[in-house]
Amino acid sequence: MPLVSAKEMLVKAHEGHYAVGQFNINNLEWTKEVLLAAQEMKSPVILGVSEGAGKYMTGYKTVVAMVSAMVDSLGIDVPVALHLDHGSYEGAKACIEAGFSSIMFDGSHYPFAENLAKSKEIIEICHAKNLSVECEVGSIGGEEDGVIGNGEVADPKECQIIADLGVDMLAAGIGNIHGKYPANWTGLNFEVLAQIQDITNGKPLVLHGGSGIPADQIAKAISLGVSKINVNTELQLEFAAATRTYVEAGKDKTGKGYDPRKLLAPGSSAIRSKVIAMMTEFGSVNKA
Numbered sequence: 001m002p003l004v005s006a007k008e009m010l011v012k013a014h015e016g017h018y019a020v021g022q023f024n025i026n027n028l029e030w031t032k033e034v035l036l037a038a039q040e041m042k043s044p045v046i047l048g049v050s051e052g053a054g055k056y057m058t059g060y061k062t063v064v065a066m067v068s069a070m071v072d073s074l075g076i077d078v079p080v081a082l083h084l085d086h087g088s089y090e091g092a093k094a095c096i097e098a099g100f101s102s103i104m105f106d107g108s109h110y111p112f113a114e115n116l117a118k119s120k121e122i123i124e125i126c127h128a129k130n131l132s133v134e135c136e137v138g139s140i141g142g143e144e145d146g147v148i149g150n151g152e153v154a155d156p157k158e159c160q161i162i163a164d165l166g167v168d169m170l171a172a173g174i175g176n177i178h179g180k181y182p183a184n185w186t187g188l189n190f191e192v193l194a195q196i197q198d199i200t201n202g203k204p205l206v207l208h209g210g211s212g213i214p215a216d217q218i219a220k221a222i223s224l225g226v227s228k229i230n231v232n233t234e235l236q237l238e239f240a241a242a243t244r245t246y247v248e249a250g251k252d253k254t255g256k257g258y259d260p261r262k263l264l265a266p267g268s269s270a271i272r273s274k275v276i277a278m279m280t281e282f283g284s285v286n287k288a
């Protein structure tokens, strides 16, 4: 099955009151495990690629070629979208060119008028090519690829203006944070989330920083219109912990335990288990 736009899967998720996970990939193992989890759970899936991860994997064309070929060779028949995460204006254009099926343009660090103008342009280019688009209003806390947000809460009026451009999904800060959540985190701002959903007439909303938000808050966010949840840090922590256990047990020094296919196996299987758990939590199982 070729890569698909995320539009249809998110409209269905919004109507069905569940969320599709965006799982960020870093390499072959990440991609393979997320795809296998989606296939096993019969869940639609969005593979997220940050500009930094794209660079790490040697470029967007490599990413498109690897993901497309893997979907084919693994016989994946659930809907898979390949999505640029927090794209710059230039990065968005490069990924459109390279063959991504979905684009996030994050203009939240520009003055609003400039974010609006650039978002409008990217949305027009994407829709002409049948790609889905996500835009962001109000920065999201924490750090992603060196971009630090203030954790501000989005202005619902600005959300409405961007939503009216015809964007397919909207990311808006509601107290969510990238990376690990601090102990003194005050939780999601459901009042603002409800206002944003109301003023945007039911636009599918995106919750960034989905690693470590308590299950009850995830469920409530979904009930208030969140249809896509981004997960990155949680998979990294799971991978690192399983790899640490393997090495600390001295298994890399036993037999051919140093073989990367063995060394990376526990971390890889930890990724798959975590993705399955999160798809279950988000309600996207059997929705492909």
Ligand SMILES: [Zn+2]
Residues within 6 Å of the ligand: 086, 140, 144, 178, 208, 209, 230
């Ligand atoms: Zn994000």
